[in-house]
Amino acid sequence: xxxxxxxxxxxxxxxxxxxxxxxxxxxxxxxxxxxxxxxxxxxxxxxxxxxxxxxxxxxxxxxxxxxxxxxxxxxxxxxxxxxxxxxxxxxxxxxxxxxxxxxxxxxxxxxxxxxxxxxxxxxxxxxxxxxxxxxxxxxxxxxxxxxxxxxxxxxxxxxxxxxxxxxxxxxxxxxxxxxxxxxxxxxxxxxxxxxxxxxxxxxxxxxxxxxxxxxxxxxxxxxxxxxxxxxxxxxxxxxxxxxxxxxxxxxxxxxxxxxxxxxxxxxxxxxxxxxxxxxxxxxxxxxxxxxxxxxxxxxxxxxxxxxxxxxxxxxxxxxxxxxx
Amino acid sequence: xxxxxxxxxxxxxxxxxxxxxxxxxxxxxxxxxxxxxxxxxxxxxxxxxxxxxxxxxxxxxxxxxxxxxxxxxxxxxxxxxxxxxxxxxxxxxxxxxxxxxxxxxxxxxxxxxxxxxxxxxxxxxxxxxxxxxxxxxxxxxxxxxxxxxxxxxxxxxxxxxxxxxxxxxxxxxxxxxxxxxxxxxxxxxxxxxxxxxxxxxxxxxxxxxxxxxxxxxxxxxxxxxxxxxxxxxxxxxxxxxxxxxxxxxxxxxxxxxxxxxxxxxxxxxxxxxxxxxxxxxxxxxxxxxxxxxxxxxxxxxxxxxxxxxxxxxxxxxxxxxxxxxxxxxxxxxxxxxxxxxxxxxxxxxxxxxxxxxxxxxxxxxxxxxxxxxxxxxxxxxxxxxxxxxxxxxxxxxxxxxxxxxxxxxxxxxxxx
Numbered sequence: 001x002x003x004x005x006x007x008x009x010x011x012x013x014x015x016x017x018x019x020x021x022x023x024x025x026x027x028x029x030x031x032x033x034x035x036x037x038x039x040x041x042x043x044x045x046x047x048x049x050x051x052x053x054x055x056x057x058x059x060x061x062x063x064x065x066x067x068x069x070x071x072x073x074x075x076x077x078x079x080x081x082x083x084x085x086x087x088x089x090x091x092x093x094x095x096x097x098x099x100x101x102x103x104x105x106x107x108x109x110x111x112x113x114x115x116x117x118x119x120x121x122x123x124x125x126x127x128x129x130x131x132x133x134x135x136x137x138x139x140x141x142x143x144x145x146x147x148x149x150x151x152x153x154x155x156x157x158x159x160x161x162x163x164x165x166x167x168x169x170x171x172x173x174x175x176x177x178x179x180x181x182x183x184x185x186x187x188x189x190x191x192x193x194x195x196x197x198x199x200x201x202x203x204x205x206x207x208x209x210x211x212x213x214x215x216x217x218x219x220x221x222x223x224x225x226x227x228x229x230x231x232x233x234x235x236x237x238x239x240x241x242x243x244x245x246x247x248x249x250x251x252x253x254x255x256x257x258x259x260x261x262x263x264x265x266x267x268x269x270x271x272x273x274x275x276x277x278x279x280x281x282x283x284x285x286x287x288x289x290x291x292x293x294x295x296x297x298x299x300x301x302x303x304x305x306x307x308x309x310x311x312x313x314x315x316x317x318x319x320x321x322x323x324x
Numbered sequence: 325x326x327x328x329x330x331x332x333x334x335x336x337x338x339x340x341x342x343x344x345x346x347x348x349x350x351x352x353x354x355x356x357x358x359x360x361x362x363x364x365x366x367x368x369x370x371x372x373x374x375x376x377x378x379x380x381x382x383x384x385x386x387x388x389x390x391x392x393x394x395x396x397x398x399x400x401x402x403x404x405x406x407x408x409x410x411x412x413x414x415x416x417x418x419x420x421x422x423x424x425x426x427x428x429x430x431x432x433x434x435x436x437x438x439x440x441x442x443x444x445x446x447x448x449x450x451x452x453x454x455x456x457x458x459x460x461x462x463x464x465x466x467x468x469x470x471x472x473x474x475x476x477x478x479x480x481x482x483x484x485x486x487x488x489x490x491x492x493x494x495x496x497x498x499x500x501x502x503x504x505x506x507x508x509x510x511x512x513x514x515x516x517x518x519x520x521x522x523x524x525x526x527x528x529x530x531x532x533x534x535x536x537x538x539x540x541x542x543x544x545x546x547x548x549x550x551x552x553x554x555x556x557x558x559x560x561x562x563x564x565x566x567x568x569x570x571x572x573x574x575x576x577x578x579x580x581x582x583x584x585x586x587x588x589x590x591x592x593x594x595x596x597x598x599x600x601x602x603x604x605x606x607x608x609x610x611x612x613x614x615x616x617x618x619x620x621x622x623x624x625x626x627x628x629x630x631x632x633x634x635x636x637x638x639x640x641x642x643x644x645x646x647x648x649x650x651x652x653x654x655x656x657x658x659x660x661x662x663x664x665x666x667x668x669x670x671x672x673x674x675x676x677x678x679x680x681x682x683x684x685x686x687x688x689x690x691x692x693x694x695x696x697x698x699x700x701x702x703x704x705x706x707x708x709x710x711x712x713x714x715x716x717x718x719x720x721x722x723x724x725x726x727x728x729x730x731x732x733x734x735x736x737x738x739x740x
Contacts, residue, residue, distance in 0.1 A: 059538065091534065
């Protein structure tokens with residue numbers, strides 16, 4: 001990949017490693033996120049996504065490696081230009097929605113009146129105006145999440161770091177959020193989000209990075225990745241004997257609904273199979289290269305994504321052995 | 325600075341605007357005012373006549389002494405010669421008189437009297453009446469043997485002047501120590517420090533249980549968050565104390581005279597004035613409150629940060645409470661002996677000095693240099709504890725799950 005686009009680099013990780021006691025959460029991770037892109041950090045639970053994002057925010061210090069965010073070391077000062085929505089996101093339950101948002105704007109460097117103005121604008125935009133004077137504990141979970149999102153973007157950050165932003169939202173609000181994320185990108189904001197939901201990543205991301213067991217296993221432009229992965233899979237529908245499918249090029253055969261999916265050996269030429277079929281006199285109704293879904297690529301590289309991995313990050317619920 | 329200010333303001337306003345704050349801040353003085361005012365209203369209303377009594381003195385010696393004593397205590401007294409009992413009974417039944425007392429030889433011999441009325445005089449009034457008779461009887465007896473005695477002073481319990489001398493056997497006259505004031509002040513210090521410092525623990529916990537800490541910590545430095553909480557909650561405490569002090573001084577300047585007029589046997593303005601601390605002690609109180617509060621608030625912030633639930637915090641705060649209660653156990657011995665070497669040393673220890681230094685200063689004369697040294701140690705202690713607590717806080721607020729062991733805590737302090 002090109003090391004920096006025309007606009008430069010928003011985030012750069014260089015050999016970053018983070019250990020919690022004996023457990024390695026992130027292992028010599030290199031990452032480069034160009035400005036203005038929507039970047040997806042994918043991986044199963046417990047693979048080190050959240051730890052990576054926390055390192056970018058300066059909340060955790062890496063044990064080794066170098067981190068650069070918007071051209072400098074991460075930390076509170078840098079974060080005035082960053083919008084961060086952590087996975088563990090709560091609210092001050094007794095606070096009124098408006099007061100909470102003004103407070104969040106203030107700690108990110110906005111003046112009081114400006115924070116209030118933007119708060120009311122955003123509440124209006126997300127249909128929450130009538131809730132402005134309610135305590136946050138009166139809000140539904142989805143509404144709370146919208147409020148948290150407003151708090152994340154109130155100071156109009158150059159870089160958005162969202163940890164599992166879609167989890168807990170109903171489909172309608174997921175769509176609202178997707179729309180807003182696209183809008184931010186159109187204005188030149190760099191967006192990095194982590195998710196284990198491949199659908200969103202597939203729709204939104206320009207680049208994806210796949211982490212599994214603390215290591216990066218894939219880092220690519222999504223379109224190129226799909227094109228590359230397409231070579232390996234052929235869907236066939238035919239009538240007649242299936243002997244022609246067997247050959248040195250094919251490593252696996254799988255029935256998927258009406259079709260049969262052939263996995264090809266790397267570098268194999270699918271034309272050879274097609275020629276064999278024609279020669280065998282089989283009537284071939286369909287023979288095409290399948291564009292794999294991100295989910296399949298994910299599984300190919302990292303195994304089933306939904307499998308619960310060992311969760312040993314500080315907030316992961318497991319607790320236990322954690323160093324600062 | 326802007327973030328620190330925002331944290332302080334949020335912490336302060338959230339608390340001051342809460343119903344619980346309004347209730348406890350205004351409720352406490354209202355309760356005390358009520359406790360003072362209700363008897364007055366009761367008294368001035370229907371009870372007026374019960375303080376109006378007649379006195380029949382069969383000895384001929386006591387009336388002139390009993391009458392002024394009772395008048396001073398707020399009674400209306402008529403001295404009536406024997407033989408008018410029936411008329412007095414009619415007056416009492418018509419409500420013009422509470423009743424009448426009869427003093428005979430027994431009064432002189434053993435302070436005995438008989439009271440006649442449609443109802444008794446009431447416990448407190450009865451006590452006042454007996455006291456007046458006993459003092460008068462003693463006065464008569466002492467006069468018979470030619471002794472001149474200030475009975476009022478004797479009955480009040482006497483007074484003490486202090487002459488403290490040093491190695492050269494010279495020294496100055498000191499004020500008489502006011503034990504009750506010193507004891508109450510030290511206890512009050514203990515309570516307010518405990519109350520507000522513990523509130524800081526709950527504030528630190530709120531962010532963890534509410535899972536909002538990670539949102540904050542990306543924009544606020546941990547020490548800013550901790551300091552903001554301590555200052556915010558402390559300001560709430562000062563606000564509350566200010567309201568109470570204001571109510572207290574209003575009660576003293578306006579309420580007390582009114583009460584003394586209405587219920588003289590209950591209120592002795594002189595004794596109350598004596599129990600009040602002077603300006604010096606008040607300043608010391610404030611300095612010790614601030615130092616003690618910051619010291620314990622930092623400790624409590626650290627405790628709150630290392631726990632995940634309210635129940636856990638209740639247990640984890642025990643060592644801190646122990647530090648705070650410790651000096652209370654030594655309060656009485658130290659007030660008995662405020663200048664014993666161990667008392668001097670104990671009042672220099674930052675964790676103990678808020679309570680013990682005040683007790684010593686209130687209970688007797690202590691050298692100014694000791695106050696200076698103790699305050700210096702206290703404020704140095706605040707800096708040291710804040711430094712350690714800040715490091716624990718920084719790691720702790722991001723932890724979820726099991727509480728750290730002591731070695732782990734030590735590692736946090738070293739590595740943070």
